[in-house]
Amino acid sequence: xLETSSKKSLTHHFFYISVLLKALNGIAEVILGVSVFFIxxxxxxxxxxxxxxxxxSEDPGDLIAxxxxxxxxxxxxxxxxxxxxxxxIHGVLKVALVYCLLKRYLWAYPTAIVVFGLFGAxxxxxxxxxxxxxxxxxxxxxxxxMGVTYLEYxxxxxx
Numbered sequence: 001x002l003e004t005s006s007k008k009s010l011t012h013h014f015f016y017i018s019v020l021l022k023a024l025n026g027i028a029e030v031i032l033g034v035s036v037f038f039i040x041x042x043x044x045x046x047x048x049x050x051x052x053x054x055x056x057s058e059d060p061g062d063l064i065a066x067x068x069x070x071x072x073x074x075x076x077x078x079x080x081x082x083x084x085x086x087x088x089i090h091g092v093l094k095v096a097l098v099y100c101l102l103k104r105y106l107w108a109y110p111t112a113i114v115v116f117g118l119f120g121a122x123x124x125x126x127x128x129x130x131x132x133x134x135x136x137x138x139x140x141x142x143x144x145x146m147g148v149t150y151l152e153y154x155x156x157x158x159x
Contacts, residue, residue, distance in 0.1 A: 008155050015152040018145045019098045026094030033087030041075050048072045090119065101149065109153035116142045116149075 052065040059065075093115060100108035120142040127135040 008159075011148065011151045011155060015148040016102075018148050019101050022094055022145055023098040026091040026098065029087045029091030030095065031091075033084050033091060036080060036087065037084040039080075041072070041077075041080070044075060045072050101152075104156065106153070106156065109149055109156070112149050113146050113153075116146050120146075 048068045048071075052062075052069050055062045055065040056069075097108060097112045097115060101112055120139045123135045123139045123142070126132075127139075
């Protein structure tokens with residue numbers, strides 16, 4: 001009995017920490033989404049040039065610096081709006097779901113699992129078209145959060 005209780009407690013703590021991290025990620029996405037909306041291509045180009053200048057002077061073949069310079073060259077108003085809306089929707093949904101999970105609304109647990117699963121599926125789809133290690137890392141984190149959310153939901157329904 002004590003062992004089961006300590007497992008539930010450990011699961012609960014892991015769940016709590018993981019959804020708080022998800023909330024922080026969601027808040028960052030909302031802030032970034034609003035920022036992206038207001039940052040012009042010229043400002044972004046100047047910022048990337050400033051960041052890349054030193055690195056490219058030391059190593060003209062630097063992969064990340066060259067990627068950023070090329071990416072900003074292809075940055076359009078349509079990209080800007082898409083990125084902004086995507087980040088805002090993604091962030092607001094995360095924060096709202098985390099709030100509902102922390103309030104222990106039972107309907108929020110399966111909803112969060114489905115929504116985070118859809119985010120993960122989209123991230124895999126995006127990875128296939130534009131390979132980016134960050135997408136894989138985010139997907140793995142989504143799967144972990146989905147798992148602990150399921151365990152927490154199961155424990156709440158039993159208890």
